[in-house]
Amino acid sequence: MVKRNKSSKSMEKAIDDSKGISKVKMFFYWFIIPFLFTLFILLLVAQLTNINVFEKAKEFTGAGQPQVVTDDIKTGRLEKKVVSLQAEIQEREAQIDKLQTELDNSSKSNESLLIEQQRLLDEIENLKREQTSSKKEYSSIVSTFEKMSAKTAAPVLTKMSDAEALRILSSLKPDTVAQIFEKMTPESAAKYTELMSK
Structure with missing residues (x-):
């Protein structure tokens, strides 16, 4: 019976030990692992959004407050910096206004150049049409x-006129020109022959 008591005591101790281990495991499973996982997710999000966790912690704890700012405020240097920065901002705004004006002027100039280009293209097109029609008229005169x-x-x-007659004679066939010269006075035939030879 004593042996049974010892063995039952050792079994009870083993069960108590296993319950103790299971309580530790349960604590890890329910608290430590989720806490570490949540911490990992928060650090990952902070890294992706470029948030420096250590500087944020300093801000919350108030550690690392610069003494320089309070010294600057005391000596008035901060006010001088503000004034100089405001002057620089005004200078930059003036430069931006100037560049905007130049850009507007350039745009207007480009628009006027495009309008002029279109007008010239239309004029060229009209001249081409007139030239085509005059060529047709001229060819009909020559055929006549x-x-x-x-x-x-x-x-x-x-x-x-000599220029117009010369133009027509130059466009006619040589046989036709010879027949026309035969019917002209010798002076006129000589004049047109000389003009055609130049």
């Missing part, structure tokens, strides 16, 4: 002279 008899074409050409 080619269809006319030499006897009829010769007096017409002699009545025209």
Whole structure:
């Protein structure tokens, strides 16, 4: 019976020890591990948002208050710094206004240049159309002279300006020009031949 008591006591002690260990495990599982996990998450968030945890802790505890600020306030240096910074801000604002004015002027200048460019492009297009129509008219005049008899074409050409007659004669076929020269006076034929040779 004494043996049973010893063995039952040792079993009870073992059960008590296992309960003690399980209480420690439960404490770790329910408190320490969640606390460490939460701390890890908070530090990770602080790192991602660029928050310095140690400086925030100093702010809350009041440690590390700079003595320089109180000295500056006492000596009036801080006021001088504020005045100089305000002057610098005003100078920068003036520079910004100047640059904004230059930018506005540049924009207006660019707009006027674009309008002028568009006007010139329209004018070029009109000139091209006029040139095309005048080429068509000129080619129809040349074809008309080619269809006319030499006897009829010769007096017409002699009545025209030298430049216009020369232009038409230069565009005609050589056979047609020869026939027209035959019907002209020798002086007129010589004059136009000389002009065509230049």
